[in-house]
Amino acid sequence: MSDTIKKKLMLDFPRCECEKPILYHLVKDYDLIVNVFRAKVTPEERGYLVLDVTGTPQNIDRAIEYVKTFDVIVNTTGKGVTRDEDRCTHCGHCVTHCPTGALRIGDRATREVTYNEAECIECLACVRVCPYGACASAF
Amino acid sequence: MKTYEEINDRIESGKAVVLTADEIMDYVDEKGLEAAAKEVDVVTTATFGPMCSSGCVLNFGHSKPKIRMSEAWIEDVLVYSGVAAVDVFLGATQLRHGDPANMYHPGEFRYGGGHVIEDLVAGKTLQLFALSYGTDCYPKREIRTYFTINDLNQAIMTNPRNCYQNYNVAINNSDKTIHTYMGTLEPNRKNINYCSAGQLSPLLNDPLYETIGVGTKVWLAGAHGHVYSEGTQHAGACERTAGGVPIGGAGTLALTADMKCMLPEFVRGVSLRGYGVSLALGVGIPIPILNEQVLKWTCVRDRDIKAPVIDYGYEYPQNTGKVVAQVNYEQLRSGEVEIEGEKIPVGSMSSYYKALKIANLLADEIRRGDFQLSKPLAYLPKDNAMKPLVAREKPA
Numbered sequence: 304m305s306d307t308i309k310k311k312l313m314l315d316f317p318r319c320e321c322e323k324p325i326l327y328h329l330v331k332d333y334d335l336i337v338n339v340f341r342a343k344v345t346p347e348e349r350g351y352l353v354l355d356v357t358g359t360p361q362n363i364d365r366a367i368e369y370v371k372t373f374d375v376i377v378n379t380t381g382k383g384v385t386r387d388e389d390r391c392t393h394c395g396h397c398v399t400h401c402p403t404g405a406l407r408i409g410d411r412a413t414r415e416v417t418y419n420e421a422e423c424i425e426c427l428a429c430v431r432v433c434p435y436g437a438c439a440s441a442f
Numbered sequence: 443m444k445t446y447e448e449i450n451d452r453i454e455s456g457k458a459v460v461l462t463a464d465e466i467m468d469y470v471d472e473k474g475l476e477a478a479a480k481e482v483d484v485v486t487t488a489t490f491g492p493m494c495s496s497g498c499v500l501n502f503g504h505s506k507p508k509i510r511m512s513e514a515w516i517e518d519v520l521v522y523s524g525v526a527a528v529d530v531f532l533g534a535t536q537l538r539h540g541d542p543a544n545m546y547h548p549g550e551f552r553y554g555g556g557h558v559i560e561d562l563v564a565g566k567t568l569q570l571f572a573l574s575y576g577t578d579c580y581p582k583r584e585i586r587t588y589f590t591i592n593d594l595n596q597a598i599m600t601n602p603r604n605c606y607q608n609y610n611v612a613i614n615n616s617d618k619t620i621h622t623y624m625g626t627l628e629p630n631r632k633n634i635n636y637c638s639a640g641q642l643s644p645l646l647n648d649p650l651y652e653t654i655g656v657g658t659k660v661w662l663a664g665a666h667g668h669v670y671s672e673g674t675q676h677a678g679a680c681e682r683t684a685g686g687v688p689i690g691g692a693g694t695l696a697l698t699a700d701m702k703c704m705l706p707e708f709v710r711g712v713s714l715r716g717y718g719v720s721l722a723l724g725v726g727i728p729i730p731i732l733n734e735q736v737l738k739w740t741c742v743r744d745r746d747i748k749a750p751v752i753d754y755g756y757e758y759p760q761n762t763g764k765v766v767a768q769v770n771y772e773q774l775r776s777g778e779v780e781i782e783g784e785k786i787p788v789g790s791m792s793s794y795y796k797a798l799k800i801a802n803l804l805a806d807e808i809r810r811g812d813f814q815l816s817k818p819l820a821y822l823p824k825d826n827a828m829k830p831l832v833a834r835e836k837p838a
Contacts, residue, residue: 392490392710392722393795396625398777399633399787408777414794432626434492434712434722434791436552 309357312367313383313441315376316350323373325352333366334358340383340425343442351442353383353425383425383441386418390437397438400428446817449483449730453811458483460808462801463642463729467741475734484815485740486804487647488661488726489639490796492712494623495603495674496721497533498559498701501595502570504528505587510580514572515539519558523572527580531600532558534721548621548716556721557711559599562591563663564706597701599662603673605725607645607693608749611636611769613781616755621716625791627754631784634751637791640744640771642801644727645693647740649686651678653729655818660697661726661804663708666813667699678824686739689748689768693822697725708800724796726804730815744771751781761830 314325329335335358342352356363367377386406393416397406403424409417429438452458459482461469466485470478500521502511510527514520518539521530536555543549561568567588576583591597612624613634620627625635640646648654658669673694680692701709708724731737751766752758766781773779774788807813 390710392793394491394722394793395790396635397789399628399635399789400626411775413798414775416795431715434625434714434720435710436713 307357308360309355310363310379311355313378313381314352314370317374318347329366333362335362335366381441382420384423385439387437390435392435397429397433400432402426443733446730446815450814452483453808453814456811458808460484460805462805463487463647463740464798464801467743470741475738479731479734479737482731484808485729485731486726486801487642487644487729488797488800489605489643490724491637491792492720492722493604494535494720496601496723497531498597498599500530500532500597502528503595505582505585507582508580509572509574509582509585510577511572512574516558516570517568519555535718537719550715551713551719554719556719559721560709560711562597563701563704563709565590591702599699599701601697603675603694604697605644605695606691608688608690609638610752611749612754613751613766614755615753620755622754623714623717624754625789626715631786633789634779634786635789635791636774639792639794639797640747641742642797646687646742646747648729649739651693651822652736654727655821657816657819659816662697662699663724664705665699665703667697669695670698671696672822675828677826677828678822679827685746687742687747690750724800726800728804728808728815744775747771
């Protein structure tokens, strides 16, 4: 395969297009590898789909244009899970609940808890367990 | 040998040598105990974490006409008003009126007493609602008003128990996820949580209460306060290592300080899923290096401090006293401990990051001459043990 890149897409459906097999077309027509983190697809309601797509930059761009033909807001820079730097006290309660190590003790000496958004799979465990409400979900 | 007066003179002249409890061990290893004890004046200790036994006394001043509050709420959080007319006590773990608690388990506990205290210190506008039965001298029966901390005559933090000397390490041997004040514990020992600043923690640096006693000046969330008593559940008579370090809870401190002088960064409401609300506080306590022995105590390292691993799935709630294992803080801070052959990832409820920040802030204040040390008026007991609550039949 020629040079492929991985890109995170956050698709916000003001009203769900649940009759359209969007993922099928991303795989079949644009040769993308898709990895869905989370989705809410219920008829007649606002929905979302958060996924990683891997493919050539050209195919990813074309796929985004295809997705945009539906009533969808495509966000390629969005953060599905954010950490409020001010509210985080760096206690480290989250680190054993984070399955990918996106939240970890980044510095052994200062015990600072770092958050690497690129490693986050949006399981929302941190949102549930943080005693300070420092982690929040976009959806 | 140095006296408190000599140390305070050096602080006042801006010449005091101050190190944090995180730095002192390497310093003493390099210089030797004797030379270091002559040179160093103060070692700063600190901790930051949830401290449930915290609260504050507030005085609202009098309305026109006057009211003797008999029931009162701040932001719908009940405050105790069984004291004088417009005095109330606000406790850190009080839930907000209408909070479903654990009715839909696990409850979220988004707002409560600890959050009101955080909002007060942050200068936010809060709602007071109070009722009264009315008296000749206090005729008003109801009041609803909005205030900030600056409108209050006094806002005095009065915490019955802070700074536990050492603490349990929590694990879950059961086959269900449990929600505790030690955080969320996954079933079958999938994670383990501790809550102590270890080698930086105040009472672990003064294990026999030689300098920290009633009247000791402390840094409480940025305000200059005091130890006003031994803390509740203080139990000086406990099992200790050869180095004097308790291997379980042991000593506690009751702390007080003016909330109007506190820094919001170190006063944080806590929501513990499935458990309740609390308040996280930052505390810093300076230790005067009076002699070599006092300095030696401050050189305690994480590896020298052991804590008991307790099963919160069964043994803790049933108060059996069973200890699964002993681990030290160096093992805990490595991120993984081995219990009965199993490697378990470690989480923490206490922030070493914030504690380190506090130890350095306090050290800077002392170096600048802005924080003087005080000699205890009375010492904390070393000989008392903790008594259980016995459910007895009514005596004949």
